[in-house]
Amino acid sequence: MDNRHFLATALVLLLATVVIVPLTKRFRLGAVLGYLVAGVVIGPQVLGLVGDTEGIGAISEFGVVLMLFVIGLELSPQRLWVMRRAVFGTGLLQVLACSLAIGGLGYLLFGLTANAAAIVGGALALSSTAFGLQILAERKEAGSAYGRQAFAILLFQDLAAIPLIAAVPLLAHAAGAHGFDLAAALRTVGMIVAVVAGGRYLLRPVFRFVAKSDIVEVSTATALLVVLGTAWLMELAGVSVTLGAFLAGVLLADSEYRHELESNLEPFKGLLLGLFFVSVGMSMDFLLLLQRPLAVLALVGLLLLAKGALLWPLGRLVGLLDRGDALRLSALLAGGGEFAFVVLKLAGEQRLVSGRQQGMLVLAITVSMALTPLLVALVGRALGVKAKKRAAREYDTIVAHSPRVIIAGYGRMGQIVARVLRAQGVPFVALDHSVEQLDLVQRFGSWNDIFYGDPARPELLRAAQADKAEVFVLASDDPESSLRVARVVRRMYPHLRIVARARNRQHVWRLMDLGIDEPVRETYYSSLKMTKLTLEALGVAPEQAAERVERFRRQDAELLRRQYLVYDDEAKIVQTTREALADLAQLFQADTSPEAAQAAEEGEAEPPVA
Numbered sequence: 001m002d003n004r005h006f007l008a009t010a011l012v013l014l015l016a017t018v019v020i021v022p023l024t025k026r027f028r029l030g031a032v033l034g035y036l037v038a039g040v041v042i043g044p045q046v047l048g049l050v051g052d053t054e055g056i057g058a059i060s061e062f063g064v065v066l067m068l069f070v071i072g073l074e075l076s077p078q079r080l081w082v083m084r085r086a087v088f089g090t091g092l093l094q095v096l097a098c099s100l101a102i103g104g105l106g107y108l109l110f111g112l113t114a115n116a117a118a119i120v121g122g123a124l125a126l127s128s129t130a131f132g133l134q135i136l137a138e139r140k141e142a143g144s145a146y147g148r149q150a151f152a153i154l155l156f157q158d159l160a161a162i163p164l165i166a167a168v169p170l171l172a173h174a175a176g177a178h179g180f181d182l183a184a185a186l187r188t189v190g191m192i193v194a195v196v197a198g199g200r201y202l203l204r205p206v207f208r209f210v211a212k213s214d215i216v217e218v219s220t221a222t223a224l225l226v227v228l229g230t231a232w233l234m235e236l237a238g239v240s241v242t243l244g245a246f247l248a249g250v251l252l253a254d255s256e257y258r259h260e261l262e263s264n265l266e267p268f269k270g271l272l273l274g275l276f277f278v279s280v281g282m283s284m285d286f287l288l289l290l291q292r293p294l295a296v297l298a299l300v301g302l303l304l305l306a307k308g309a310l311l312w313p314l315g316r317l318v319g320l321l322d323r324g325d326a327l328r329l330s331a332l333l334a335g336g337g338e339f340a341f342v343v344l345k346l347a348g349e350q351r352l353v354s355g356r357q358q359g360m361l362v363l364a365i366t367v368s369m370a371l372t373p374l375l376v377a378l379v380g381r382a383l384g385v386k387a388k389k390r391a392a393r394e395y396d397t398i399v400a401h402s403p404r405v406i407i408a409g410y411g412r413m414g415q416i417v418a419r420v421l422r423a424q425g426v427p428f429v430a431l432d433h434s435v436e437q438l439d440l441v442q443r444f445g446s447w448n449d450i451f452y453g454d455p456a457r458p459e460l461l462r463a464a465q466a467d468k469a470e471v472f473v474l475a476s477d478d479p480e481s482s483l484r485v486a487r488v489v490r491r492m493y494p495h496l497r498i499v500a501r502a503r504n505r506q507h508v509w510r511l512m513d514l515g516i517d518e519p520v521r522e523t524y525y526s527s528l529k530m531t532k533l534t535l536e537a538l539g540v541a542p543e544q545a546a547e548r549v550e551r552f553r554r555q556d557a558e559l560l561r562r563q564y565l566v567y568d569d570e571a572k573i574v575q576t577t578r579e580a581l582a583d584l585a586q587l588f589q590a591d592t593s594p595e596a597a598q599a600a601e602e603g604e605a606e607p608p609v610a
Contacts, residue, residue: 012049013278016042021274033370035274039281050282062272065245066265069227072249073262083152090149090318091156094333097310098125105306115171116352120361122164123344124303128337129154131372135332139380146325149315150332161339162246165346172350191237195230195247203251211491216458220264226252227265263457277338288359299364300371308334324383331379335372336365403429406466406496407473408455408485410437413501413522414475418450429464431455433481456485458492466493474500477522479507486514505560509567528553555580 016038024034042049103121106112112120132154141147203226210222227245234244252261289296308330315326341362348358405421405428407414414430421428430450453460455476466472472489476482482500489496502508502519511519528549535545559580566572 009050012042013038013275016049017274017278033366035277036281036366039278040286041281042278043282043286045286065227065231066268066272069245069249070262070265072246073252083155086149086152086319087156087159090314091153091160093318094153094311094314095122095125095157095160097314098307101306101310102303105302110357112353112357116347119164119168119171119343119347119352122160122167123340123347124336124361124365125307126157126161126164126337126339126343127154127307127333127335128369128372129158129339131335131337131369132332135373135376139376141328144325146315146319146321146329146332149319149321149325150329153329153333157337157339161343164339164343168343168346168350168352172347172352187237191234192247195233195244196251203248207252216264219261223261223264224268263459277341288356289363292360296360296363296367299360300367303336303364303368304334304371304375327383328376328379331375332372334375335368337369340365402468403427403449403465404469405429405471405473406455406461406464406469407431407475409474409476409482409501410450411475411477413477414473417473417475422449429469431460431464456481456488458488461488461492466496469493469496472496472498474498474516476501477503479503479510482507483510483514486511486516490514490516505563506567508560509564512564555583 017035020038020041021034024037040046044050099118099121101121102124103112103117106120107114107117132150136147136150206226207219207222210218226248230244230248232244311330311333312326315321315329316323319326319329321329344353344358344361344365347353348355353361404426405417407418407428407430410418410430410432411434414432418428418430428449431453432450433452433454451464455461466489472493474482474486474489476485479502482502486498486500489498498516500511500516500519502511502521504521508519508521531552532542532545532549535548536542540548559576563573563576566576
């Protein structure tokens with residue numbers, strides 16, 4: 001491809017994306033569908049503006065590699081453990097049931113081989129993570145019962161896509177004349193073990209060395225090097241490059257560099273992933289839809305009915321949803337997903353499915369994805385639920401002049417800190433990730449020190465001039481978000497004194513793991529105040545009530561420090577709590593004994609000798 005041809009192709013791709021994707025987003029059809037439509041329009045079967053579809057597809061596949069790397073980064077063991085029941089319960093059953101049902105239909109009704117049916121069934125069992133999460137966010141239903149179940153299922157589907165992609169070349173070899181290739185399987189396992197072992201002991205020292213340079217471009221280049229290097233090693237072993245990228249992400253999921261890696265790779269991932277969907281659209285056999293519309297629509301109907309019929313009872317019996325929420329779950333996840341494009345493209349290259357079969361399936365998946373927002377809206381309207389509109393908003397441009405304090409989270413606690421600092425004339429910058437919260441605050445005054453943005457993003461902290469601040473107030477009410485911000489701040493700005501809000505004791509201990517001294521429990525001191533007032537209302541003298549509350553505070557602080565050493569051992573936590581309660585009861589009982597009362601009276605009658 002010469003330079004002139006390359007520039008013309010790039011111009012066409014960007015122009016089609018800029019025009020078509022915002023239109024599909026405007027009609028709430030999602031960005032993925034916009035990229036697919038853009039590919040169809042500029043592809044060889046409609047306008048024919050781009051002819052080198054194979055070259056573009058080869059470049060765009062790197063977007064899928066980066067997407068798998070970022071998914072691996074997000075799958076920390078702690079997160080999976082918290083959601084283990086929903087992820088490995090409902091999610092596992094959904095993938096298995098839909099794979100078996102759809103694969104069985106493909107084998108019995110459409111003449112697919114057993115290996116091809118297994119791959120097609122697994123591919124069509126996956127739903128669109130991009131569509132699902134976007135629809136939940138737009139309708140503000142991510143925190144609902146069915147929204148949480150949908151997220152867990154999508155999370156497991158992302159996990160299941162990795163072995164499915166890796167299985168395509170293995171099943172293709174097994175389908176050949178020589179049967180199952182044991183050497184290829186052993187080579188795959190050996191390379192995975194080598195990548196896991198090498199990554200565990202090499203990646204963190206490498207990133208630690210690069211971080212000392214404090215150059216963003218070098219960190220970005222290192223992240224790309226890790227992704228490409230791991231993918232290349234997997235390719236040498238004859239394994240899907242996406243599996244290598246996913247493994248690299250998982251190995252770094254619990255590292256202190258995770259969030260900076262996500263931030264550095266996000267622009268590359270988004271652009272190249274969009275290019276991948278454009279290339280899928282260009283390769284779609286659009287004429288097939290015009291030639292056999294009934295066959296394509298029948299496939300779409302069969303896919304939606306099969307998955308919907310299995311999702312509804314799973315939501316009811318395993319997810320414990322009511323009928324309405326189970327129906328919403330079915331409508332949201334019944335369509336196909338973007339991973340199916342990756343799997344089917346690889347299956348076509350390995351000749352597990354024919355070109356015509358691949359074309360029909362890609363068309364069916366695309367149409368089902370296009371129908372997903374409409375299905376969700378229709379089900380919501382039928383159930384009397386209106387989608388809540390939410391205006392998209394970009395992060396604010398931060399203009400700061402040497403703030404002494406950075407406040408992350410402008411809720412109840414963050415506002416009180418800010419009001420006192422403002423009254424004292426102390427310059428600060430406040431960051432909050434909630435549009436509604438900032439809109440509410442701005443109604444009471446236009447402040448130029450409060451900005452919309454995610455305080456976990458390194459570039460926003462740089463713009464807020466965190467390097468010049470002295471104190472970082474962590475006032476977020478979400479424990480996971482709080483810990484994420486704390487890790488970034490502790491790594492990038494170790495000089496900052498962090499004053500952190502904690503939800504509960506577990507949150508306190510996890511903050512202490514990051515070197516944060518004395519996190520402030522959000523309801524602790526108000527509870528002590530209420531206790532003192534309660535004792536006074538019961539007739540206890542104010543001085544005695546204050547002394548007893550202070551005694552409890554000191555003992556609880558000591559207990560908190562002791563339990564920090566064993567906070568991952570639930571049995572010891574229970575034991576130390578019971579012992580502390582018994583000790584406190586004995587102390588208070590001693591205070592109310594006749595001897596203690598007599599000593600108190602003598603103490604009042606005879607002041608101590610100086």
